[in-house]
Amino acid sequence: MIFLVIICLIAGLQACRQSITEKSEKLRILTTIAPLYSFTKNIAGDLADVDNLLPSGAGPHECSFSPADIVKVSRSDVLIKNGVDLESWLDKLMISAQTGKKEIVIADTSSGVEIIDNDPHIWLSPVNAVIQVKNIRDCLVKADPGNSETYRENAGLYIKRLKALDREIRDEVRTWKQREFVALHPAFTYFTKDYGLKQAAVIQETPEIEPSPKHIIDVIKTIEAAGIKAIFSESRASHKIVDTIAEDLKLRVYNLDTLETGELSKEWYEEKMRANLAVLKKALN
Numbered sequence: 001m002i003f004l005v006i007i008c009l010i011a012g013l014q015a016c017r018q019s020i021t022e023k024s025e026k027l028r029i030l031t032t033i034a035p036l037y038s039f040t041k042n043i044a045g046d047l048a049d050v051d052n053l054l055p056s057g058a059g060p061h062e063c064s065f066s067p068a069d070i071v072k073v074s075r076s077d078v079l080i081k082n083g084v085d086l087e088s089w090l091d092k093l094m095i096s097a098q099t100g101k102k103e104i105v106i107a108d109t110s111s112g113v114e115i116i117d118n119d120p121h122i123w124l125s126p127v128n129a130v131i132q133v134k135n136i137r138d139c140l141v142k143a144d145p146g147n148s149e150t151y152r153e154n155a156g157l158y159i160k161r162l163k164a165l166d167r168e169i170r171d172e173v174r175t176w177k178q179r180e181f182v183a184l185h186p187a188f189t190y191f192t193k194d195y196g197l198k199q200a201a202v203i204q205e206t207p208e209i210e211p212s213p214k215h216i217i218d219v220i221k222t223i224e225a226a227g228i229k230a231i232f233s234e235s236r237a238s239h240k241i242v243d244t245i246a247e248d249l250k251l252r253v254y255n256l257d258t259l260e261t262g263e264l265s266k267e268w269y270e271e272k273m274r275a276n277l278a279v280l281k282k283a284l285n
């Protein structure tokens with residue numbers, strides 16, 4: 001009986017393996033967060049199977065992984081990560097996933113980006129997105145040289161679109177009267193640095209952790225001293241502390257998206273960046 005069960009299991013595994021290879025001889029790429037999915041999908045097109053590790057709604061700061069995630073990683077050929085310690089949980093996941101399997105190629109998309117202390121959200125500036133796209137392109141060219149020409153061509157076209165987005169933001173921001181704002185968590189330092197804005201204060205110094213009363217007092221002082229009129233929250237959760245500060249100081253609350261989680265599509269990154277630009281314009285212009 002046990003013998004039979006074992007035979008069935010082996011046969012089942014074999015069938016599973018066969019169906020995977022028959023279904024696709026394509027490169028299997030796994031990205032960690034939604035922006036990297038957008039970037040990679042634009043470069044790979046239909047030449048590779050692209051999947052994202054974090055499910056919609058789960059942010060990278062509070063990530064905990066399941067046995068299904070280990071399977072997802074172990075089935076991939078290439079893993080595209082943001083880097084800058086955003087995926088601090090990844091090492092453990094890789095050790096579980098790589099046992100007894102060929103090596104998975106890992107691309108750190110932050111390579112070459114000028115890192116600002118305590119902010120891993122490099123993708124929120126299209127200037128950095130271009131560098132990330134180049135890193136992904138180089139990784140795909142290495143992993144799948146047969147399709148290198150198409151990867152280079154697709155990356156070139158996408159970089160043109162990202163540069164158009166960059167120009168659009170620059171032209172828009174130039175005309176705004178207000179340059180300083182308060183954000184919920186320190187996510188927009190790259191964006192503000194590249195476009196001449198200032199994140200005067202952040203409410204949560206550490207993502208997902210409620211601030212101390214002393215910190216809140218400092219934030220309020222900063223808001224008053226700089227004459228800040230807008231405070232930015234995030235759409236994924238309601239943050240009582242933001243509403244309280246806004247009510248006390250008569251500020252308007254706007255929602256910005258940190259693009260940590262969302263729809264997996266080619267256009268998603270550009271759409272969300274333009275939506276953020278529209279919110280900033282309303283608040284600061």
Ligand SMILES: [Zn+2]
Binds near residue numbers: 260
């Ligand atoms: Zn974040």
